[in-house]
């Protein structure tokens with residue numbers, strides 16, 4: 001999928017719209033989801049222009065990929081949900097149900113979560 005520079009997370013990265021930031025480094029930004037589905041619901045995004053997990057794993061550098069996944073664990077520990085456990089999800093493309101076309105991993109925690117995939 002071609003990257004859309006006007007997607008909402010690109011605007012957050014540019015500072016055009018605000019976010020509730022919880023973590024940032026050279027490669028990664030993490031912020032709270034505007035419509036949380038669990039007591040802790042954080043989105044981790046790469047700063048590079050990657051539309052989804054397919055695009056990222058095809059084009060990103062080893063450094064970007066390592067920094068991204070490392071940030072997911074760092075954020076979970078920082079938010080105090082790692083000991084009790086949590087779920088990470090990345091919806092990819094149409095069948096994955098992705099709404100915002102900039103790669104993001106959802107971190108969900110703070111309560112016992114239900115089934116991973118709802119019945120269709």
Ligand code: 5GP
Nearest residue numbers: 008019031032033034035091097098099100
């Ligand atoms: P997707 O369905 O693409 O995997 O998830 C997109 C997520 O982005 C949704 O959970 C939605 O609540 C969140 N979201 C959409 N717009 C905004 C926004 O402007 N700010 C924040 N913080 N989250 C957003």
